[in-house]
Amino acid sequence: xxxxxxxxxxxxxxxxxxxxxxxxxxxxxxxxxxxxxxxxxxxxxxxxxxxxxxxxxxxxxxxxxxxxxxxxxxxxxxxxxxxxxxxxxxxxxxxxxxxxxxxxxxxxxxxxxxxxxxxxxxxxxxxxxxxxxxxxxxxxxxxxxxxxxxxxxxxxxxxxxxxxxxxxxxxxxxxxxxxxxxxxxxxxxxxxxxxxxxxxxxxxxxxxxxxxxxxxxxxxxxxxxxxxxxxxxxxxxxxxxxxxxxxxxxxxxxxxxxxxxxxxxxxxxxxxxxxxxxxxxxxxxxxxxxxxxxxxxxxxxxxxxxxxxxxxxxxxxxxxxxxxxxxxxxxxxxxxxxxxxxxxxxxxxxxxxxxxxxxxxxxxxxxxxxxxxxxxxxxxxxxxxxxxxxxxxxxxxxxxxxxxxxxxxxxxxxxxxxxxxxxxxxxxxxxxxxxxxxxxxxxxxxxxxxxxxxxxxxxxxxxxxxxxxxxxxxxxxxxxxxxxxxxxxxxxxxxxxxxxxxxxxxxxxxxxxxxxxxxxxxx
Ligand SMILES: *Cc1c(COP(=O)(O)O)cnc(C)c1O
Numbered sequence: 168x169x170x171x172x173x174x175x176x177x178x179x180x181x182x183x184x185x186x187x188x189x190x191x192x193x194x195x196x197x198x199x200x201x202x203x204x205x206x207x208x209x210x211x212x213x214x215x216x217x218x219x220x221x222x223x224x225x226x227x228x229x230x231x232x233x234x235x236x237x238x239x240x241x242x243x244x245x246x247x248x249x250x251x252x253x254x255x256x257x258x259x260x261x262x263x264x265x266x267x268x269x270x271x272x273x274x275x276x277x278x279x280x281x282x283x284x285x286x287x288x289x290x291x292x293x294x295x296x297x298x299x300x301x302x303x304x305x306x307x308x309x310x311x312x313x314x315x316x317x318x319x320x321x322x323x324x325x326x327x328x329x330x331x332x333x334x335x336x337x338x339x340x341x342x343x344x345x346x347x348x349x350x351x352x353x354x355x356x357x358x359x360x361x362x363x364x365x366x367x368x369x370x371x372x373x374x375x376x377x378x379x380x381x382x383x384x385x386x387x388x389x390x391x392x393x394x395x396x397x398x399x400x401x402x403x404x405x406x407x408x409x410x411x412x413x414x415x416x417x418x419x420x421x422x423x424x425x426x427x428x429x430x431x432x433x434x435x436x437x438x439x440x441x442x443x444x445x446x447x448x449x450x451x452x453x454x455x456x457x458x459x460x461x462x463x464x465x466x467x468x469x470x471x472x473x474x475x476x477x478x479x480x481x482x483x484x485x486x487x488x489x490x491x492x493x494x495x496x497x498x499x500x501x502x503x504x505x506x507x508x509x510x511x512x513x514x515x516x517x518x519x520x521x522x523x524x525x526x527x528x529x530x531x532x533x534x535x536x537x538x539x540x541x542x543x544x545x546x547x548x549x550x551x552x553x554x555x556x557x558x559x560x561x562x563x564x565x566x567x568x569x570x571x572x573x574x575x576x577x578x579x580x581x582x583x584x585x586x587x588x589x590x591x592x593x594x595x596x597x598x599x600x601x602x603x604x605x606x607x608x609x610x611x612x613x614x615x616x617x618x619x620x621x622x623x624x625x626x627x628x629x630x631x632x633x634x635x636x637x638x639x640x641x642x643x644x645x646x647x648x649x650x651x652x653x654x655x656x657x658x659x660x661x662x663x664x665x666x667x668x669x670x671x672x673x674x675x676x677x678x679x680x681x682x683x684x685x686x687x688x689x690x
Contacts, residue, residue: 211264212300218268223293228282228667230635230642234274242270276642281660281667285642287447287475287504289659294569295508295562302558309344309558310548318558319545325564329500329514332480334493341523342516343550344559348474349392351499351515354552356383356396356439358497358517358526359468363438368528372401379436382406384427386418386453388446390472408437416449416603416648418442420457427465439468444489444498445476448646448655450607452476452488459494471498474513476607478505482576485583488606496522505579505608507659508562515551523550582608582658589656589668596672602648608658611646614679627682628652634678641671 169175201207246266277283279290307315309322326342333340345351360367364381366374375381381402385393387409398404408430413419423440430437440462442453455471462469471477471492477500479485480492492498497517503510517523527549539546548554566574586605593599593612600613613628629652632645646655654675656668 208304210261214261214265215268218265218272219296222272223279225279226662227280228640228670229277229280230282230285230639231276232273232639233637239270239274246270279660279662281663282641283660284656284658284663284668284671285644287501287657287659288510289504289507291509291562292507292566292570292574295566298562298565299509302561307558308555309560310546310551310554310556312542312545315558318561319547321558321564322547322560323545325514325560325567326516328567329480329516332486333516335518339520340516340518341520341550342514343523343547344556345499345513345515345551346511346553346556346559347503348390348472348499348501348513349395350552351474351513352390352392352441352470352472353396353399354515354526355470355497355499355517356393356400356441358522359439359470360400360402361525361528362468362522363466365525367401379431379434380406382408382430382435382437383439383441384408384410384423384430384437384467385441386410386416386443386446387412388416388448388451389441389443390447390474393441393472406435408435410440412451414603415606416446416451418453418458420454420461423458423461427461427467437465437467439470441470441472442495443476444471444473444479444492445607445609447475448609448648449603449611450475450605450609451603452606455489455495456491459491462496463494468496469494471495473498474501475504475609477514478502478575478579479607481572482579484576484580493518502563504659506563506566506575507578508566512559512563526550527552578661579608581661585658585663585665585668586610588665589658592665592668592672598676599672602653609655610658611648611653611655613651613653614675616676616679616683618683619679625650625652627679628654630682631675631678634682635674638674638678641674643671 246263276285278288283289307318309315309318312319322342322344326340327337329342330337330340343354345354360381364375383393383397383402383406385407394404394407396402397407408426410418410426411422427437440458442455442458444452444455446453453471455469459469461467471489473489473492476488477492477498479488480500495518497515500514500516502508502512502514506512583605586608589610590601590605593601593610598614598616600615602611602613613624614631615624619627629645632643632654635641635643644655644657646653656671
């Protein structure tokens, strides 16, 4: 047992006792012990790292080279020919590894390129790749302190670090990591349901016979995972109450009380409201303060889906978008979006620690201790659905430790400024239509040249987007806004500037005109 920090000091424990173990083939049957050779690991890692270095250094503008799936199946299967037969001395396994890495890099969306403006996942801060390598090798699942000591401590430290921007009492709140925002939303809604309808956990929905049906109120633009969660939790998709939005596509706070009242008259009991801090479609922030006030008045749990925008908390300039987040009962935060770590790393925060245990009420005495000791009180298993779980927090904690808050704030602020500039550029272009004033790093717009027929608008935007994807220089996404297709860019890469955006607009115009001159249903 390590009892003092001196015991944990840099002792070189491993180096002192380093000695190459001789594989003892006899005693292990045919098991190929060379596979486990630490030096082989080093060689393989060096192959990967030199290829990744080149990949990161490539500054060409490129989007995605879509591969015919049958071609990719063939290429992947070709690499699998022959039964694995030991490490051959001619280095063929290294060649194979090199070919696999090349195929992996080549067929991906080129997230480090300035042509990538497509989605909310992005190139990562490269050091996190190094941490992921370590996490894979040390293999310390993080739901229990005894299995992942440092990850569990790091999780508690990061919760406190980030709570500096929330302001809860240290002893009262809780944070748990989940594999993604969708799972965090499900978990929070489960905690909310168990809080407001505790009998359902053991009795099922039959406990509600003859009573008002539980319902969840969300905006039109809420992420689809909320609707799914309603299905999974036995609430039912039909018990989703839609809260009207204003022109900025935020929940319109004046219309919330009437919408809740109308739901009540239809026999629904809204027990939870879900607001977005950064909607997926346009990056809109719902009015947290107003919703918290209504939630408190009506005993409704308020969950904030901050998968995209909760990262704004670390920026002095942008934090105001989340004013009163401390009034929410729970909120989620995807670090793999605007904190630029590899997927998945989601943080789910609860204002009230006890409620976090409410999500999964059950006994599993072989893992959950009746009376926690100093170790087991750090276990997070009773707060999350996952049993074996990656040490999700490690990348974020290490980046935070080594680079500090400023790196994240600077990058997020730059991306939001860039989006505002792009918006102004579009406002000056008569053949483009903007659809919202951006609040984050997401911008939706349409290309509407004078020679386009009104009824073709929807298909036209989608066709432009798909053609651009095929061409492979830029990668952008599409979205339906008010039932009509639109183009969507998400700026995640700080190497992009307004020059790249202007290039994209030229590409959109060229592609659009090309489509209009082709014989197609659009024309
Ligand atoms: C991305 C996103 C999600 C889903 O999160 P995952 O990490 O992809 O599971 C949920 N809500 C919003 C608002 C999102 O942008």
